[in-house]
Amino acid sequence: MAVEREKFYECEVKRRRVKATGGYEPFWKVKLIADALNDNDTEFRCKSCGGPLKVFHRNTENAPPPHVEHKLKSDSEYCAVGMYFLKATDGREPRPSQSPVQ
DSSP states (O other): OOOOOOOBSEEEEEEEEEOTTSSEEEEEEEEEHHHHHHTTOOOEEOTTTOOBEEEEOOOSTTOOOOEEEESSHHHHHHSTTOHHHHHOOSOOOOOOOSSOOO
8 A cells, every 4th residue: 555645846045135235145945846946956845834844856658857955844744735734624723843953
């Protein structure tokens, strides 16, 4: 029996921009995972809860497209787009991650 996996194809990636006063400042930008990997981005977080994500990417012919899933089950249980949250029938409310990526 196949295990159902959570898959997201879009998330926030950490970028840098030039400040008006000089230097750089970090900011989060929503991107497709495939584009982020092509741009060599290295820091990812969920665009809904801000939690850490695992990146899945293979260059084989029959592999699924690049995607991410929550690292922590607790994030998936309370993230508005998390697989466990969407399956829950107890009326829970979405909340930010308890260990957000800064």
